[in-house]
Amino acid sequence: EAGVTQFPSHSVIEKGQTVTLRCDPISGHDNLYWYRRVMGKEIKFLLHFVKESKQDESGMPNNRFLAERTGGTYSTLKVQPAELEDSGVYFCASSSRGDPDTQYFGPGTRLTVL
Amino acid sequence: AQSVTQLGSHVSVSEGALVLLRCNYSSSVPPYLFWYVQYPNQGLQLLLKYTSAATLVKGINGFEAEFKKSETSFHLTKPSAHMSDAAEYFCAVSHGRGGSYIPTFGRGTSLIVHP
Numbered sequence: 566e567a568g569v570t571q572f573p574s575h576s577v578i579e580k581g582q583t584v585t586l587r588c589d590p591i592s593g594h595d596n597l598y599w600y601r602r603v604m605g606k607e608i609k610f611l612l613h614f615v616k617e618s619k620q621d622e623s624g625m626p627n628n629r630f631l632a633e634r635t636g637g638t639y640s641t642l643k644v645q646p647a648e649l650e651d652s653g654v655y656f657c658a659s660s661s662r663g664d665p666d667t668q669y670f671g672p673g674t675r676l677t678v679l
Numbered sequence: 680a681q682s683v684t685q686l687g688s689h690v691s692v693s694e695g696a697l698v699l700l701r702c703n704y705s706s707s708v709p710p711y712l713f714w715y716v717q718y719p720n721q722g723l724q725l726l727l728k729y730t731s732a733a734t735l736v737k738g739i740n741g742f743e744a745e746f747k748k749s750e751t752s753f754h755l756t757k758p759s760a761h762m763s764d765a766a767e768y769f770c771a772v773s774h775g776r777g778g779s780y781i782p783t784f785g786r787g788t789s790l791i792v793h794p
Contacts, residue, residue: 568722569722596780598781605786606786607783607784607785607786607787608723608769608784608787609784610781610782610783613781621781656722656723658723660780665780666711666728666730666773666780666782667725667728668725668782669722669725670715670722670723670724671722672720672721672722673722
């Protein structure tokens with residue numbers, strides 16, 4: 566069974582540009598989560614999808630961040646326009662409806678905004 | 680509200696020595712507690728979790744953790760460190776079925792294992 570995959574693994578962009586991160590959860594997992602870790606700090610929750618619906622987006626920093634989950638499968642997280650403080654590692658995780666608190670994490674996307 | 684404190688951003692041990700990574704939590708409801716490990720260039724992997732059953736939880740790779748309510752602690756231990764245990768370890772707390780499954784993470788502890 567394939568795990569959670571994320572693309573790209575690294576992205577370097579300039580301030581003001583747009584970046585789109587993609588997450589493919591484990592097949593059949595209804596729950597999909599996005600997190601961010603700024604260097605040396607905690608991993609912070611961004612938002613939670615249940616299938617295609619946003620269940621909780623309380624962690625989204627501002628309206629420059631837009632997350633979607635097409636058809637309840639893969640998810641994208643777009644940052645537009647990117648700012649320096651958006652740099653960090655963005656993790657995606659998924660869990661099943663039957664065991665929602667066991668989350669499986671992807672390897673993360675390291676975003677650097679110059 | 681919930682929070683996690685991991686004591687020590689770095690812990691260094693010799694191969695074969697006891698591993699002890701400390702985690703204290705704060706939660707207004709009975710917590711679910713987790714330890715995750717992140718190896719270089721990989722995602723977080725669940726080591727073990729406590730969900731209100733046995734207070735001593737055994738996980739993968741020989742790790743275990745004990746939930747101590749009176750001390751609000753969930754320290755991670757392993758009797759004998761291997762070189763392959765070198766990684767970053769994260770403690771996390773959630774409210775579980777009484778509330779949100781969204782975990783709150785600690786800042787992480789890097790485990791360094793010397794030959």
